[in-house]
Amino acid sequence: MIKTFPETFENPLELNKKLEQGNHIMDAVKDLINLCGDNPHRDGMQETPYRVLKAFLEYTEGYREDPKLHLKKTFDVEHQGLVLVKDIDFYSMCEHHLAPFFGVAHVGYIPNKKITGLSKIARMVEGYAKRFQVQERLTTQITEAIEEILEPKGTMVVIEARHMCVCGRGIKKSNSSTTTSSVRGVFADKQSARDEFLSLLHK
Numbered sequence: 413m414i415k416t417f418p419e420t421f422e423n424p425l426e427l428n429k430k431l432e433q434g435n436h437i438m439d440a441v442k443d444l445i446n447l448c449g450d451n452p453h454r455d456g457m458q459e460t461p462y463r464v465l466k467a468f469l470e471y472t473e474g475y476r477e478d479p480k481l482h483l484k485k486t487f488d489v490e491h492q493g494l495v496l497v498k499d500i501d502f503y504s505m506c507e508h509h510l511a512p513f514f515g516v517a518h519v520g521y522i523p524n525k526k527i528t529g530l531s532k533i534a535r536m537v538e539g540y541a542k543r544f545q546v547q548e549r550l551t552t553q554i555t556e557a558i559e560e561i562l563e564p565k566g567t568m569v570v571i572e573a574r575h576m577c578v579c580g581r582g583i584k585k586s587n588s589s590t591t592t593s594s595v596r597g598v599f600a601d602k603q604s605a606r607d608e609f610l611s612l613l614h615k
Contacts, residue, residue, distance in 0.1 A: 413427060413434065416476075437461075437464075438461035438465055439461070441461035441464050445460065472544065474539045474540055474542035475542075478539075479537075479540045480536060480560060482536040483528045483532055483533070483536055485528060485529060486527065486561075487527050487529075488525060488526065489525075492522070492523070494521075494612070495520060495521055495522070496518065496519070496520040497518070497519050498520075498612075500516060500533070501515075501516055502514065502515065502516070503542075504541040504550065505543075505545065506576075506577050509581070510544070511575070513545075513547065514574060517537045517550075517569065518569065519537065519554060519558070519567075519568075519569050520567070520599075522564055522566045524563055524564050526564075528562060536554065540554060547590055547592050548592055551569050551592040551594045554571075554594070555567050555569045555595075565597050566595070566598035567595070567596045567597060568593070568594070568595045568605075568606065569594045570593045570609075571591070571593075574590075575588075
């Protein structure tokens with residue numbers, strides 16, 4: 413717990429609270445396994461509650477950072493054209509079923525004096541993805557982070573993802589995928605800017 417929540421290192425009361433919460437969650441996972449029809453004490457299941465807790469803390473690392481701060485490292489570069497980082501892999505958790513959804517994000521912006529490191533954009537995407545999410549919010553959060561920190565002439569984000577709450581349960585449409593987009597600035601105002609983004613996206 414100290415590794416996940418380093419602020420508890422010098423705060424024993426907060427650490428005990430986190431440990432107590434973790435124990436409650438592991439007990440609840442045991443109850444869930446039992447309710448589903450299996451034995452949480454059998455060989456192979458005994459460590460499952462701990463693994464589930466550890467996994468969910470990893471899935472939600474994005475709550476323990478401000479992802480847009482990755483963009484703070486900027487460079488003054490005279491570049492007037494589109495900067496597009498495409499096929500950024502991400503994995504997230506649907507907030508409705510706590511089921512995974514995953515895919516790729518394509519992030520583009522037209523600089524207004526400031527650019528950031530390309531890897532910083534990928535780290536920012538990951539930070540927002542590692543939360544309980546819906547794809548629509550994730551798309552908007554990425555766009556708004558770029559707008560706030562880089563103040564570009566325009567921003568466009570497209571996300572393509574598959575949702576296990578659709579593919580693996582309920583309607584069970586295994587081949588379905590979802591595409592969302594968000595546009596700001598010149599991308600919202602000019603069809604030519606959107607066309608350039610989309611043409612580069614499919615090369």
